[in-house]
Amino acid sequence: MPELPEVEVCRRLLAPKLVGRRIASVRCGPPSYFFLTPPRRLEQSLVGEPVTALERQGKYLLMALGEGRRLLLHLGMTGQLYIAGARSPRLIRRVERERLAQGSAAVESDPHTHLMLEFEDGGPGLRFRDVRKFGKVRLLAAGESDSRLDKLGRDALSVDGELLFAASRGRKVPIKTLLLDQGVLAGVGNIYADEALFLAGIRPTRPARRVTREQCARLAEQVRRVLERSIETGGSSISDYIAPDGNDGQFQNERRVYAREGEACGTCASVIKRIVIATRSSHYCPRCQR
Template identity: 55%
Template sequence: MPELPEVEVTRRAVAKLVLGRQLAKVATTRASYFFLTPPATLRRRLEGRVIEGLLRRGKYLLAELDDGSRLLLHLGMTGQLLSSDAGRPDAHTHLVLSFADPGPSLLFRDARKFGKVRWLPPGKSDPRLDKLGLDALAVTGDHLFDASRRRRAAVKTLLLDQKVLAGVGNIYADEALFLAALKPTRRARTLTRAECARLAVAIVSVLEAGIIAGGSSIDDYVRPDGSGGGYQDQHRVYGRGGEPCPRCGGTLRRVVIGQRSSCFCPRCQR
């Protein structure tokens, strides 16, 4: 699902919902790799805490608690954070955070369970966070140029590598490459400085447009209030293999790069 824009839209809405509130009851489902911290530990550590901050790092969310500990969340492919005003817990709801006040609780649903939850003790980080590269909203041409020099692989693979750039996923990679007129299969090391600069501008541009539109809702992603985002209506190439290119009218191609489907215009993108 969720790439940087969807996670950021989620962060802003969840922040409004939870900041300053004290957790009263934490309901969990059975242990699984969804829970990097065992459910019982999670309950013991969270109940009674006040949520003081909610940050985003790439596609991760980090809730700051009043004892200095933090709660790390990742939405995986199908994760949703929902206000209880927008839906009732169901078979795919793995976590329900209820508060001491009578306001709505927060639900974490995830059909495929690729999402993650981990409690971090005060002062402790997580290797997943430590490995993250530059946040994609702060990318520069120089950063892309430097990161691509030793890469024989496709530029699209580079964009999806969270150690290089944190936050870009399959949708926004395809969209940014189209905007920058660069073929996703282009070997990363062959990019010029000027092309990297163009690509950096394109990445920031599509991510910001995605945030403004409320994210891309395809199958699963919804905002915490239950409403869908609107950026899927602005996708120029993602998921459009075989359809006409919005710029030249030629036929968009679909290829597979690093196990991910990729759509592009062979005429506009070099």
């Protein structure tokens, strides 16, 4: 489940491989929920475009093209953005993994790869694969905006306690729900919300308005720390996520609570609990988090 660190790792690894190249051809999968811009239009409009930069806003990637045009990309839950030729078991459907293991021949064309870009220099292209199609791709004209981007709050890497404190006043929702609100903080998802709350010693169910100024400061610091640490380790590869080179991230090995229900807390050895908050599974240590 790609959150800010996974998207940022993608950006850092892809930028040097894409910026300065010019798109030669585009192939798309069939129209679907995934395409905000119809695939036929992408196939026509992207040809000849130079890639001039790769930027990130929250969990969105923006590929800057010629004359102010931009390609908006979102990885959703299962999105994989990678350089053609990268290898990873996560890129192969299970039926085909089994067929390969039995020594059978080539892998069939993959129905989950929705966007393929090739470049004029003839080097390896870009692939966007997304099993569940919760990802998004949209071509933005020069000066055109996207309501999703307009609604984003402060980038989570630069959050401070005062911002959290101000945003949480008068809010009855659990503090975790506030962390997940992209309009307040852009980039935090389920994994890092749970991890930051653990590191700050705050129970995820605590009503936002009852989190003190001091706790907000601690929480903001831990949000930044956990995101930065995850970026350093290449992000979390828990279900589908891979880096653009096909490698797994390593942050899942440093999780303290996420998906550790029933295990012993690394700090106090209490049993990690799992509850549901706003339809998201949430994990915390009942002793370390009050």
